[in-house]
Amino acid sequence: GAVVSQHPSWVICKSGTSVKIECRSLDFQATTMFWYRQFPKQSLMLMATSNEGSKATYEQGVEKDKFLINHASLTLSTLTVTSAHPEDSSFYICSARDMQKPWGATYNEQFFGPGTRLTVL
């Protein structure tokens, strides 16, 4: 159980185009999903926290008009990279929390998707 999928797994696009990445919780409901960005040989950097039915909360330094996040249902969150540029090339990873487990009752486990590699030419 607790599987998170991402689609696509790898995308190549031209500079100036927009790319949408999907994150789905397959066998559980997730009120909260997180989007991370990982540069080569570097740690995961939290970009934003996405709560179902409300606006995402972005981390400092992350442009919300550049990285549009939508969490329209309890099993799907999307990240759209608008007007992508080569510097946006990265590995984007999402994670999700199981809404059946409240914050304080467990070890705050997040289930991670396999990641999406974005290459902008």
Place this chain on the structure above:
Amino acid sequence: GEDVEQSLFLSVREGDSSVINCTYTDSSSTYLYWYKQEPGAGLQLLTYIFSNMDMKQDQRLTVLLNKKDKHLSLRIADTQTGDSAIYFCAETGGMDGGYQKVTFGTGTKLQVIP
């Protein structure tokens, strides 16, 4: 903000023990985690420890926590080639805006030599 540091690389021979170290700065950490990331894949939670514990053992994995020194370690006994991956230390502290953020370390690449 919170900071989590790890050494970048560790190489061990198959069958030996591996010890991956991590230091953190957040004194309000509640849970500390070890994640494994294989090439091109997402993160897999290996184990976690609550901040009021000193040690946790799970099969070949032993986690040691020194809260005074803010030092966390992961020991892998009888390391196998399948253990080759990047290992991330992570911590989560108090609530921030209604939810708990997880801060990840820089990752340690473990290379197991057959």
